Amino acid sequence: MLRGELYLADDPELAADHARAQALLEEYNATPHSAHGERDRLLRALLGDVGEGVVVKPPFRCDYGRYIEIGARTFVNYDCVMLDVAPIRIGAACQIATRVQLLTAAHPIDPEPRRAGWEYGLPITVADNVWLGSGVIVCPGVTIGANTVVGAGAVVTRDLPADVVAVGVPARVQRRIGAEQHGQTRSAADA
Numbered sequence: 001m002l003r004g005e006l007y008l009a010d011d012p013e014l015a016a017d018h019a020r021a022q023a024l025l026e027e028y029n030a031t032p033h034s035a036h037g038e039r040d041r042l043l044r045a046l047l048g049d050v051g052e053g054v055v056v057k058p059p060f061r062c063d064y065g066r067y068i069e070i071g072a073r074t075f076v077n078y079d080c081v082m083l084d085v086a087p088i089r090i091g092a093a094c095q096i097a098t099r100v101q102l103l104t105a106a107h108p109i110d111p112e113p114r115r116a117g118w119e120y121g122l123p124i125t126v127a128d129n130v131w132l133g134s135g136v137i138v139c140p141g142v143t144i145g146a147n148t149v150v151g152a153g154a155v156v157t158r159d160l161p162a163d164v165v166a167v168g169v170p171a172r173v174q175r176r177i178g179a180e181q182h183g184q185t186r187s188a189a190d191a
Contacts, residue, residue, distance in 0.1 A: 067084040
């Protein structure tokens with residue numbers, strides 16, 4: 001599964017991994033707002049790697065959890081879905097808005113293997129300091145470069161380079177991000 005090869009989701013080992021993740025998610029999503037320590041503990045038990053200062057607002061959904069890595073100071077807003085049948089790597093200092101979907105799962109185009117229940121997954125990589133607007137969908141196998149901004153509602157079907165703004169369905173690069181944005185100048189350290 002993790003190599004992007006065809007697999008059957010009802011495999012007993014996968015079913016046990018999925019059940020473990022769902023039990024942790026039920027706890028996580030039921031924690032009160034004030035239970036920051038408990039949320040952090042549950043998130044670290046669920047996910048493969050969690051950097052310092054990561055915030056994931058419930059409700060949150062994933063398949064297995066252990067194949068997700070989130071870098072330090074990344075913020076994930078409400079209703080995020082991460083289908084992690086392949087690795088999902090999110091860099092540091094990212095902003096993931098409400099109802100974003102990171103979907104590594106795919107199915108064969110051929111109807112016979114699809115009917116038999118075969119599926120596969122391709123990894124998703126989101127580099128440092130990326131901002132994904134509300135409702136963005138990132139499809140299997142996509143890499144998004146550092147500092148890139150993806151506008152609300154976009155569907156990212158192909159890789160996006162670093163330092164661009166992309167919008168639309170499918171997402172297309174609209175422009176490069178320059179040295180000055182809305183009256184603010186990036187420092188050399190940000191470049």
